[in-house]
Amino acid sequence: MNKITIIGAGLAGSLLSVYLAKKGFGVNVYERRADMRKENSGGGKSINLALSTRGIHALKEVGMFDEINKIAIPMYGRMIHNLNGETNFQRYGKDDSEYINAVSRAELNKSLMDLAEKNSNVKFHFNERCNGVDFKNAEVTFHNEITDQITKVKANAVIASDGATSAVRMEMLKIPRFDFSQSYENYGYKELIIPAGKNGSYQMEKNSLHIWPRGLFMLIALPNLDGSFTCTLFMAYDKNFGGEKSFEYIDSNDKLNDFFKTNFPDAFAMMPELTENYFQNPTGSLITIKCFPWVAEDKVALLGDAAHAIVPFFGQGMNAAFEDCTYLNECIEKYGEDWEKVFREYQQLRKENADAIADLAQENFIEMRDLVADERFLFKKKIESELFKKYPDRFIPKYSMVTFYRIPYSVALSRGKVQEEILNELSKSKTTLEEIDHEKARSLIMEKLDKLSV
Ligand SMILES: Cc1cc2nc3c(=O)[nH]c(=O)nc-3n(C[C@H](O)[C@H](O)[C@H](O)COP(=O)(O)OP(=O)(O)OC[C@H]3O[C@@H](n4cnc5c(N)ncnc54)[C@H](O)[C@@H]3O)c2cc1C
Numbered sequence: 001m002n003k004i005t006i007i008g009a010g011l012a013g014s015l016l017s018v019y020l021a022k023k024g025f026g027v028n029v030y031e032r033r034a035d036m037r038k039e040n041s042g043g044g045k046s047i048n049l050a051l052s053t054r055g056i057h058a059l060k061e062v063g064m065f066d067e068i069n070k071i072a073i074p075m076y077g078r079m080i081h082n083l084n085g086e087t088n089f090q091r092y093g094k095d096d097s098e099y100i101n102a103v104s105r106a107e108l109n110k111s112l113m114d115l116a117e118k119n120s121n122v123k124f125h126f127n128e129r130c131n132g133v134d135f136k137n138a139e140v141t142f143h144n145e146i147t148d149q150i151t152k153v154k155a156n157a158v159i160a161s162d163g164a165t166s167a168v169r170m171e172m173l174k175i176p177r178f179d180f181s182q183s184y185e186n187y188g189y190k191e192l193i194i195p196a197g198k199n200g201s202y203q204m205e206k207n208s209l210h211i212w213p214r215g216l217f218m219l220i221a222l223p224n225l226d227g228s229f230t231c232t233l234f235m236a237y238d239k240n241f242g243g244e245k246s247f248e249y250i251d252s253n254d255k256l257n258d259f260f261k262t263n264f265p266d267a268f269a270m271m272p273e274l275t276e277n278y279f280q281n282p283t284g285s286l287i288t289i290k291c292f293p294w295v296a297e298d299k300v301a302l303l304g305d306a307a308h309a310i311v312p313f314f315g316q317g318m319n320a321a322f323e324d325c326t327y328l329n330e331c332i333e334k335y336g337e338d339w340e341k342v343f344r345e346y347q348q349l350r351k352e353n354a355d356a357i358a359d360l361a362q363e364n365f366i367e368m369r370d371l372v373a374d375e376r377f378l379f380k381k382k383i384e385s386e387l388f389k390k391y392p393d394r395f396i397p398k399y400s401m402v403t404f405y406r407i408p409y410s411v412a413l414s415r416g417k418v419q420e421e422i423l424n425e426l427s428k429s430k431t432t433l434e435e436i437d438h439e440k441a442r443s444l445i446m447e448k449l450d451k452l453s454v
Helices: 011-022 053-061 065-069 105-117 167-172 253-263 274-280 317-335 339-369 375-390 398-403 409-427 438-449
Strands: 003-007 026-030 048-051 073-075 077-081 087-091 100-104 122-125 128-134 139-144 150-154 157-160 179-194 209-213 218-223 229-236 284-292 300-302
Touching: 003 011, 011 026, 011 053, 011 105, 011 122, 011 317, 048 053, 048 105, 048 218, 048 317, 053 065, 053 317, 065 105, 073 218, 100 105, 105 122, 128 157, 128 167, 157 167, 157 339, 167 284, 167 300, 179 274, 209 339, 218 339, 253 274, 284 339, 300 339, 317 339, 339 398, 339 409, 375 409, 375 438, 398 409, 409 438
Parallel strands: 003 026, 003 157, 026 122, 077 209, 157 300
Antiparallel strands: 048 100, 073 100, 077 087, 128 139, 139 150, 179 229, 179 284, 209 218, 218 229
16 A cells, blocks of 8 residues: 655645545644644634635535535625724625635634544544655654654655645755745735624624725625624735835824724624733735645645745635645546556646636735725626526526636636626626617627636
């Protein structure tokens, strides 16, 4: 039986171990942190993620979705909060059958590990930090951060799912002609909390992803099971870029309270722990990482954020990482233990799509923080929804292609661009749906869209 080393027991590594266990491999997963099921990591903080179709598909394949569904909260659309406290709801899908799910990152990760461990051929090793890889021999060096012991582990194949700061990818940088790029946004993020109301009630609509779009910065909030919401403030890092709307500028209680009272008055009223949250929680950075190849010596492959870290604005990082597992699993089904073939096809299938979701995620930041409050944008959304009803197989909204379908991301990107051109053309100097020229729409779809791949 082939032995496989997985580096990183985060979301992707834990899921992958279940896929591989089901194929009968001997799987060893090495994680630099302690076992989160035993340690109370995160200090009770509830950090949640949006889980959608691609991730759900993977969870269903390993038989886990029913379990995760119990802790998932459906979010049917965006709830936009205007400055005057008014809200308006923008549905994500065509009806209530299309929604995204708020899921606790920690609970999901723990459940994946529990499930993986039910297989006798999977073993997790904690506090083991990878600090070197011999690609030719598929041998990884781990440093145990408790005992200080160094262990060298040899396997038939190694899969590095060690996240955006991947140690394995760092090693790959030494390989001649290895392409690598990383770019930081000028924006950072900070997690804050809207606590539950009386008796665990929700202080805002539970089944929505709340957004306070304010042009160059925004606040979002996702519901948790206990009635609270995890909020994330996205804003410029430094004064040079964001002026008074920057993490660097807002460095005192007064400035923070003024900023919230002015820009998010309704949220401010629900955030009694704002100052503690703001000054205690770190400011996270937002990075896009692209690299190639993802495979070294046909024995070691990158997967998930290690291969393609993206900004979080399409809620797809984890979903894309889970989809990597689905594709890798299909390649193993096709080529068995021929790792050269498996890894080459996996990389070929995924690289283009990882690049595409990176671009889509960056585009979506502008949509979320700015456009969702723009009349023109909302009018185009209405036309888009009409065209989708009329041409359900040919004109699928970009958001839906990414979130509710498993259409390759690269196809969603290219079709999305053309659809945007069509919407711009149809909406030019128009303000109501009645004015839309449907004959023109039909011919534009035939001329521009039908020639693209689906
Ligand atoms: C603010 C924010 C919001 C997000 N929201 C969403 C969302 O709504 N939906 C979505 O789909 N995605 C979202 N994401 C992205 C998502 O978090 C990542 O894409 C996902 O966690 C990637 O999974 P991974 O397993 O590749 O990496 P990780 O989850 O980061 O796991 C990597 C693991 O490797 C371990 N590790 C690291 N280095 C070593 C080493 N040297 N040796 C051993 N172990 C190591 C780490 O401890 C960790 O456990 C968001 C990200 C951010 C920052």
